[in-house]
Amino acid sequence: MxxxxxxxxxxxxxxxxxxxxxxxxxxxxxxxxxxxxxxxRRQAIARYEQPRGDILVDGRTVTGSADTGEQLRYERTYTDGPLYAPVTGFASQLYGTTFLENAGDEILSGTDPMLAPLPLWNDVTRAQNPGGKIVTTLNSAAQRAAYDGLAGRRGAVAAVEPATGKILALVSTPSYDPAELSGTGPAATRAWNRLNDSPSKPMLNRAIRQTYPPGSTFKVVTAAAALDAGVVRDLDAPTESPDPYRLPGTTTSLTNEVDGCENASVRYAFEWSCNSVFAKLGVDIGLGDMTAAAANFGFNDPKLKIPFSVSPSNFDLTLDRAQLALSSIGQFDTRATPLQMAMISSAVAGGGSVKAPYLVERTTTQGGRTIATTGQRTLHQAMSPATAQQMRELMTDVVREGTGRNAAIRGATVGGKTGTAQHGIGNSGVPYAWFISWAQAEDSLEPAVAVAVVVEDAAADRGEISGGGNAGPIAKAVMRAVLGF
Known part of the structure; x- marks a missing residue:
């Protein structure tokens, strides 16, 4: 036994x-x-069993969490949801996360090991930390000015601080309320379907994910390239440019909307936006120097993040001379995001260097202990400091006495460039109105803000669209908000 x-x-x-x-x-x-x-389902239950961390603008939370008492307990809420949607994105139990809600998900959900006082102990116990906070670089007054200025029209605004690259405003309209996508009920499903089926595409972030032909605002790049390459040595010298200008190798003539463009100086041509002068300049500069200049300003860069990805702006690398002429005035296949155009204006204001744009100032624990900060860095040297100074003169002239007078601000020096970009088959589409600018208070040592505005406004009368008339006042409101005027 x-x-x-x-x-x-x-x-x-x-x-x-x-x-x-x-x-x-x-x-x-x-x-x-x-x-x-x-x-x-344990991960999903754990993910929503505690409040999500918050996103802050000017020290104020623009997000929150509501206790539903259900299995997926906490739903995301938003303050001024449509105003900040291009920045926050949404956090939905059904449809995931976008923009800062996605890029900062580990901090906000509490899963980032840096949130724990003792990360290794957390790995053993599998404890969950309270969600942390994301402190943005946004200026709430500038964000509101941009949003109100667009007034629901299709368009976008991007504003950056030239010296640092901080993004001060990032607006896209028409917008939507991300709170509509919170929860798991039929209301969230209906909102998702409605927003995705809308012809106005309210969930498209036009400031960073939509590219447009930049039109005459691209002449900033062409003028800077001409000065750096030595093609232009005197801003006031005649350019030997015919009016109209026949595109090389074609029978097509490029005309101007204003008089006085024949043999006009670069100063006059920039101030009054003579297409013939800048098309010829682009050909004289040559494809190699033009593509290099565009790249130095940030074009053709697929890696730009702020921290979420930005659609690359395009300047073709293989062009014949006629295509190069059109590309040099922001047409043909040249396309740019509003953020890219704000970076161009910022480079002029910032002495020629392109600072990496960023949206997150720092991340913290729920209690306020800093986890990480975003360091300032230079992406490229777009032009020499001497060229940047000359470009500031040209942009200042546009606002002082040219096509951008609507953007002038008492008590500040303002530089700008208008643009009216043709698009559609045979240029049949209503032109996009552009305005890029920068502003410096008279008692300040350096410019405080650089702005880019684009207005699609498909409902507008074609004859009434102009960068100075439609986009300029919006840029002015944003600049005034940053300056505190």
């Missing part, structure tokens, strides 16, 4: 060891695969 007891005890010991080995295999080696299994 004792023999059978020993055998039974041995079998039990083997089974116990096997059970312990299997438990260790499941809990240690297979834990991550079970965690990531789509059928495992």
């Amino acid at each position: 004792t023999k059978y007891i020993r055998r039974a005890a041995g079998l039990c010991a083997v089974l116990l060891v096997a059970l312990l080995v299997n438990a260790a295999r499941v809990q240690v080696f297979l834990a991550s695969s079970y965690d990531d299994n789509v059928a495992n």
